[in-house]
Amino acid sequence: MRGVYLPGGRRVDLRDVPDPEPGPGQVVVDVKASTICGSDLRAIYREHLGEGPEAYQDVIGGHEPCGQVLAVGPGVERIRVGDRVVVYHISGCGQCDECRRGYQISCTSARRRAYGWQRDGGHAERLLAEERDLLVLPDSLTYLDGACVACGFATAYEALCRVALAGGEQVLVTGLGPVGLAVGMLAAAMGAPWVVGTDPSPERRALARDLGAADVAVESAEELDDLLGGPAGGAEVTVDCSGVGAAQLTALRHTRRHGRCALVGEGATLTVDVSEVIIHRQLTVHGSWVAPTWRMAELLERLARWDLHPERVVTDRFALDDAARAYEVADAGAGGKVGIVRD
The missing domain is CATH 3.90.180.10 (Medium-chain alcohol dehydrogenases, catalytic domain)
Structure with a gap:
């Protein structure tokens, strides 16, 4: 072979x-x-x-x-x-x-x-x-569906479970590569009414919108200030999938007070004012690495149920x-x- x-x-x-x-x-x-x-x-x-x-x-x-x-x-x-x-x-x-x-x-x-x-x-x-x-693999899912679950979608699902995403909560995704797209698609299926994404690539921003992985996809952190301002400021749940320090900081800074952030993307060094950004705003930050086997099995069953x-x-x-x-x-x-x- x-x-x-x-x-x-x-x-x-x-x-x-x-x-x-x-x-x-x-x-x-x-x-x-x-x-x-x-x-x-x-x-x-x-x-x-x-x-x-x-x-x-x-x-x-x-x-x-x-x-x-x-x-x-x-x-x-x-x-x-x-x-x-x-x-x-x-x-x-x-x-x-x-x-x-x-x-x-x-x-x-x-x-x-x-x-x-x-x-x-x-x-x-x-x-x-x-x-x-x-x-x-459930009968209704394709082999290519299964390959996408084997790492990327399982990683995305684990992160959303770790931050305990609840229906009605806004989600911000930084980095709209394959894992970021998976986070957005799963967040919508799990009841998030509004998903915002950010990525420097216009092609990936367009793809996120086309797939329903982001209701709004923007290029810069500055654009998020207007989108996620509001009285409380920020999204209840944020997930970084970029593996870039600046984008990880963007995710943290645009997490609402008392909100939850999951760091998924690997390979970066993050410099952050811990007191200002995390402690004083009372954030919960999760490092999330792939998924356990039982969570992957749960995801496969839910994908079939959701027809996703x-x-x-x-x-x-x-x-x-x-x-x-x-x-x-x-x-x-x-x-x-x-x-x-x-x-």
Whole structure:
């Protein structure tokens, strides 16, 4: 079979590799869709950070896979051949406190392995996965829907749950990339009557409006002062998805007094006057990293109930052979999600 490797320096290698065989507790998935995440671009495609959970180990890339089960190994009980499945992209030890709570993303064991980072991921024809890392995809959702849930939409949903978004509350999203679009779409589905977004890209602002991810999308923080002024000032809930310090500060400054802010975008350094911006305004600030498996399962069920299809954020689709072009488009940052899709 063929698989995509990311040697760094904005290069993509397509290699022939042996087909995987399932061992005890393992499953082989015929990959139907595998989307590209901003963290792939930041920490692998452009340069290899090489430390901690972001240490890339020259494996097949792609940590957002979805597909159909081809084969199961000994001891597999829950998953069956033919099941349509989403891959939770962190394979934890299953024994540490974080794993036992469902947060394999935060697994503290040296045995922690992320698909597409330390073990083979979804940019391939087939994927070897642990049964415990698989969630069954509802019939009404597409494979591309599932790939979008595998990281991006689950990350967005977890952030909104962490800030306990209630119906009737205004939401501000800073950064309208794929995760920001997901936050806006989910916030609307969860009852937010008004979602405001901000992003420097006119293409992404237009896309957010077209998708219903933002009722209003503006370029600058100054424009938010007029939109979110009012007697109390700011939105009850803000979520930063930019991974840019200035935008994170914008989110904090435009959170209403006693409001809640979730920081989702990675890779930035934030400088903030803690007393003025956070303490004196009595904000609650959450750092939110991906989602636990049980929350992802809950999201899949609710997406089916809401008839909400995450694949709507995918603006560009490529075949596996065109993976290099797919990464170029994703790296340009002008559109929505980029997917590698197999028929």
